[in-house]
Amino acid sequence: MKPPEAKERRRGGVEKHAGPLSCAVGLVVLIGLYAIRQPLILSPFGLASLANVSVALALAAVGQTLVLLTAGLDLSIGAEITLINCFAATTMGSSALSVASVVVASLVIGLALGAFNGLVVAYGRIEPLIGTFCTSFIFAGSALIILPRPGGSVPDGFAAALTGNWGPLPFSLVLLAAAVLLVWVPVFGSRLGRYITAIGDDPESARISGLPVRRVALASYMLAGLFSAIAALFLAAETTSGDPSIGGIYTLNSLAAAVLGGVSLMGGRGTVMGPILGSFVLSIILNALGVFNVSAFWQDFIEGLILMLVLGLGGFRVLRAASWLAVLRQ
């Protein structure tokens, strides 16, 4: 007979992969349905379209997941994306040197914006919901100061390098894979990753065990900022310009994609494939509504319904806890 905690762990393990697995199945079904209606979607150009529409959200959702894992929340992701998108589009220029330096500067700004969030939430002891909501206005306001109306420009070479495709392989997927391999994998291969999960699982015992709770929370917001910066650079490439309203939709959708991919809103549980697959499912559904001639007036309704169901599902999982006391303690 196995000890009960092993059983508990195995159940946790299954649950951990239920989200990504159901998303993967959903994604295959979706693309299949899409292809019946529009077979050319399986052409290299079509596949690149599907990847491109999903990758910005996938990057934002991976960033959101890092924060969710620590039982935090980042409502400034959309505004971070907007601000960095405007910065990149107004400063990029056209020489290889200026492009490279703006890319590096954008990533640094992403880390800095995340650090600002982390300081407000972890050191300022402001609830993440309120803290990041407030910083989102600071970031969005700064974006409007840099670029009051859409404009700026991005060299064609930079745009093609991120949004083109090599045969059936879209470059946007390469970017996403690189971001995961160069950021997520090393973080979760190190102590920081284990701390992030531990703190999200039970902040109180993590603190008692002597884990640097505040520094880990700070790091998670910084990493979210870094992923926002990559998403912002990708959007700049996709639209070859900057737009002070471009990021707004990514805040709520990144949450929905993460929850759809099985990430717990209560912290401590989630994978990297979950939010990525969740983002693809969500983006392709929104895209397909148009292709399937769903009336304009129903599209918003359906988008809202999906968001509500997915976010509600996260809450439902909490209510299924062993005892109501556990719910009240959350």
Place this chain on the structure above:
Amino acid sequence: MRRFVVSALATGALLAAAGTASADDLVAPESLARCFLKETPSTPIVQHAAKQGPYKIAFSNSYYGNNWRTEMLNIASAYAKQPQVAKYVGKFEIQNAGNNVAQQVAQIRQMILARYDAIVVNAASPSGLDSVIGQAVRQGIVVVAFDNTVTTHEAVNVDESQYDMGRLWAEFLAKETGGKGKILMVRGLAGTTVDNDQGDGAMDVFKKYPDIHTVQVYGNWDVGLNQKVAADALATNHDLAGVWGTEGMTGTLQAFLQVGAQLVPMTSESDNGFMMLAVQHKMPALVIGQSPALVAAAMRAAIAVLAGQAVPRDANIPLNPVTTDEMKAGANYFPDQPNSFVTNISIPQCAIDIPVHDVVK
């Protein structure tokens, strides 16, 4: 006298002939020239080799949450079905992306895949679609943007001049007031291109009249806010000679009626509520507005370019000013529709005539 009558008759006959011709043929050059005016004298012309019809046309819309956009969507569907248009259009499809630039990019890429002949766009971002529009044009697709136009020169832009709107309103008030007095300007949303253009048009007129003084407030194109800022302005200004206003003027007029202030000449965009009140109180008014039928003009431009005709790359659609004595119930304002109904649903110069029952569904 006799000769005058004859020539008037001849002119009438000519006009009638021109009228039928334009109704019959969407792509006749002289009819197109009446509809699509060059934005500036140096605006280049777009003309490609004619393609064999009927054409597959897609409409990529962005936001759709207000009256204007709803009427626009209904007008687009209705116009595509009108017989003179339907003979050119094999397939017409509308897709909405919301204010989501990435989704609109994906949507247009999907339209490229589906091999549409033309794509009509109301853009979520003036510059964000430039790259994908370039891709479409390189595939031989005609792209026409309207209302929220785009910065790329690869698309045809169709719009109405907001500067001219502001200018015509101001000229009307200058005439009505005899060129003197205090004019209340209830402007739109500060800092936007549309508000700047409308305001510039007005000030270029007003500054020619040294005896006209302006008081400027911002109503954000909103009826409720118009009413509030107008009420505030009325409290401190008892000697207004006219009101220069844009969208949301129903609110300003209501503020005047509420305090029983003397009604003065006013201008407005095409708000049904404003027009009903103006007629009811016999108040001198001039109404001009951005027409939701612009979408039909954009569709017509796309058909014309596909048929090998010349269209200005940046085209202005003629404005249709309406004064109080020209307002006719059921023709250019609609007492059985809500106050918020946008009344200018037809553009006669473009032979675009949409019955009101097609606009409200």
